[in-house]
Amino acid sequence: MNILVTGSKGFIGKNLIAELNNRGYTDIFEFDKDTESSLLEDYCKKADFVFHLAGVNRPKDQSEFMQGNFGFTSELLNTLKKYNNTCPVMISSSIQAELDNPYGESKRAGEELLFKYSEETGAKILIYRFPNVFGKWSKPNYNSAVATFCHNVAHDLDITVNDPSVVMNLVYIDDVVKELINALEGKENKVESFCEVPVVHTRTLGEIVELIYSFKKSRKDKSVPDMSDSFIKKLYSTYLSFLPEDQFNYDLKMNVDNRGSFTEFLKTPDRGQVSVNISKPGIAKGNHWHHTKNEKFLVVSGEGVIRFRNIHSKEVIEYFVNGNKLQVVDIPTGYTHNIENLGDVDMVTVMWANESFDPDNPDTYYVEV
Structure with missing residues (x-):
């Protein structure tokens, strides 16, 4: 034709x-x-x-x-x-x-x-x-x-x-x-x-202008627009197409200590947040539980173990994980839990929580597994 x-x-x-x-x-x-x-x-x-x-x-x-x-x-x-x-x-x-x-x-x-x-x-x-x-x-x-608004906002005009x-x-x-x-x-x-x-x-x-400015801000506050709204989804895609070609990337704040690091990646108003956790060899992180907050852990590199204990029980449950077999592990409420690196190299874990972290209501309570 x-x-x-x-x-x-x-x-x-x-x-x-x-x-x-x-x-x-x-x-x-x-x-x-x-x-x-x-x-x-x-x-x-x-x-x-x-x-x-x-x-x-x-x-x-x-x-x-x-x-x-x-x-x-x-x-x-x-x-x-x-x-x-x-x-x-x-x-x-x-x-x-x-x-x-x-x-x-x-x-x-x-x-x-x-x-x-x-x-x-x-x-x-x-x-x-x-x-x-x-x-x-x-x-x-x-x-x-x-087009004009997206271009100007993306280029600080x-x-x-x-x-x-x-x-x-x-x-x-x-x-x-x-x-x-x-x-x-x-x-x-x-x-x-x-x-x-x-x-x-x-x-x-x-x-429209308010949304476009929020897209620019989202790179700083790590937020993701409401993609369930088809117009917002389309406008966000349009805005990204106007990013300067030397500014596709942006930095995240890595919280680093001798155990490794913890970095917030994405936050949403209704789908929680995603973070990246890096654990040094031999290091265990966690030892806390939540009332309502729940999480999903996915080890993508290295090897380790995720341990659980119902706070009303003495029985410890173990799930061994590694980056060669990707498995999602749910972190149920009411179970204190930790994750330990059993390998010789850094272990990288992608973590999802059902709500963005609220320092005024962290719903996190320290108890050893």
Whole structure:
């Protein structure tokens, strides 16, 4: 199947082409503003489907809106007609096509061209009026406010929010791409004359900015955002894509003594925390119990033993563990416990607790196993 993608180096184009490749589509004609213009003839002659994503968002001169969003659309459709190619054509429009501004007028003009083209040729057309699209590979100060905010916060630059109460409707790039591939396969989500992405998120500008700043802070307080909220999950992925390439890493505070070290890795509001414990040879750590706090231990390197004793019993239970056979050991409430390194090298244990450590209510009581 020959697929023509105009605007192939743009935000949506790059994401679409990457996923088309993932799904085994190989005959993709990529056309962008720096592509040899004569190739459009060959592409329009052979195309079985057209994704028309090329357009102008923020030109230096407002006259470029009509030239980029109407003029090239006209050229594309005329070239398809020249070769009697009535393959389906999808066009990337905008919700601003409903507004009377230069950008909206140019998008509406492109839509009207497509409606007329369909009437003349009988070709199937799919017009998507996208709201704000966000995700990886978007351009700050061009594609969306979300891209600008993510870029600026990640790079320690100021942002300007004139009215935090402004409500935004947003679609995520992966949801956009999924819908476009559905359209390619004849399963588009169409409502009356237009097609739309079925998953739309609604948030205020203030909420979005607050979330982005919390993502930046999370590297210091070791927190993980609420991934059960699909919008937060998608926005966090978008934010990470804007990290400076020399700042992917960040330090953790290692609590070091002669026994080894203990380092908090991740904290969540509702799924507890993860830490890394390193024990020197011959060292035993723990000897405490909890009322409600429970843990999971996973030794990933070295060898040792985890001992338990119900505080109302004298019987000691032992579980031998090592990094060559990964086993999770639950630490039930009411059992005092310790972990001892039986090997000749450091033993590394990944520890999960069902709640983040609260110094005002540690729920930890010293009792020897």
